[in-house]
Amino acid sequence: MIELVDVHKAFGANTVLTGVSLTLRKGRSMVIIGGSGTGKSVLLKCVLGLVQPDKGAISVDGTDVTNLRQGTPERDAFLARFGMLFQGSALFDSLPVWQNVAFRLLRGSLKKPRAEARDIAIEKLRRVGLSSDVADLFPAELSGGMQKRVGLARAIATEPEIIFFDEPTTGLDPIMAGVINDLIRGIASEMGSTAMTITHDMSSVRAIADEVAMLHDGMIQWTGPASEMDSCGDPCVAQFIAGSAEGPIKTVR
């Protein structure tokens, strides 16, 4: 279970999060929606410890992880439970595809023999619909959709308990977006992982979410099951679903 209590974050004068409280139960898939620049990515990065919150507490399975220091065994153990798909895939362009996927298996505490790591990488690539031919290509040789899939394969390579998806369908055509949504749904339920996705793509929300949280003005405006999203009555959510310019979310920012 992931729990955020009253998390604040500002970058200089720019206040991003002003008291986010959120609970995500084990094995559930939560999607956080909100306009561009509302701090969705910052929220994910706070949980991962890539960004240090100014105030508030974040705990995973009851353990406070807000102030884990980098390089400590506790932090390594914490990170080993996570997989993350980055918005731009964030593949290492100096490494071929299979070494990207098997990155964790080639070094550190989860190190495996090279041949075995490669086999696992190829199996994960197959799971996301890529043939073994791409294993030896470099990320720059792949299309955006293929890079996303490789990023997904890397995120699931060690079968993590918790997976974060940062804008998984941004920049993809609707068909590829649908494929990625199905993969995320399929993989998360297959592995029983807890998933947290941030997106502004409503088709993603409907495909992936068990639960939805609306982030606006640095706070969670509404949270509830995806099935109740359409009838929740929250003006922010209603405006977001309708894609309307009228409502509490300002279109000029």
Add this chain to the structure above:
Amino acid sequence: MNVLAIIGRAVLAMLAAIGRVTLFAIDAVSHLGRPPYYPREFAQALVQIGYFSLPVVGLTTIFTGGALALQIYAGGARFSAEAVVPQIVAIGMVRELGPVLVGLMIAARVTSSIAAEIATMKVTEQIDALITLSTNPAKYLTLPRVLAATVVMPFLVGVGDIIGIMGGYLVGVERLGFNAGTYLRNTIDFLEPLDVVSSLTKAAAFGFLAALMGCYFGMRSGRGAQGVGRATKSAVVAASVLILAANFVLTELFFSA
């Protein structure tokens, strides 16, 4: 009052920057004693920084050695001291020009490429990705590059010193009419071990600074293409200035007595 405030702010900013760089360096070097290690990245950095810099080092030093011989010959002629060409070329190349010019070329070639690479990684979230994959960027990116540059620079400068002296020799023998054997003997007899030791020590220090600046500014890069450009520029400028400053300090330490 305003002027004082401006000076004060600048001094504070500079002190803060020195502190940040020092902490960054200490953090990177401290990983020497803490596994896991990344030998593959180290080997790659050795090849990139060492082997692939050989052509530029050779070209830089051979022309410098040649020009130096011409200058000393022409300048020496003013007080009938043309004969000192081999000695001055040797001492000039080994003590000063070899390490400094190779250092500056490494700042241009290696610092810029390290800074641009790491800054791009930062901008495209690859650094964040490294962290989420339980890999410490200081250990995986900074230490191998800094260590490789520190280790390989003495070799580069050693080669550069020799090629520079060869440049002087070629000009001396082919253009200025020196006897080949005499030229070489004068060079070898005149050089002292301290000259060579100072050259290689400087080299190691310059290599360390060049790679460190590349990593430091790369890791602190701002967003977008502009951020990468700025990081690269700052890294090269800082590395060059620090190399020249360190050269002065080391020269003072080695030869002031």
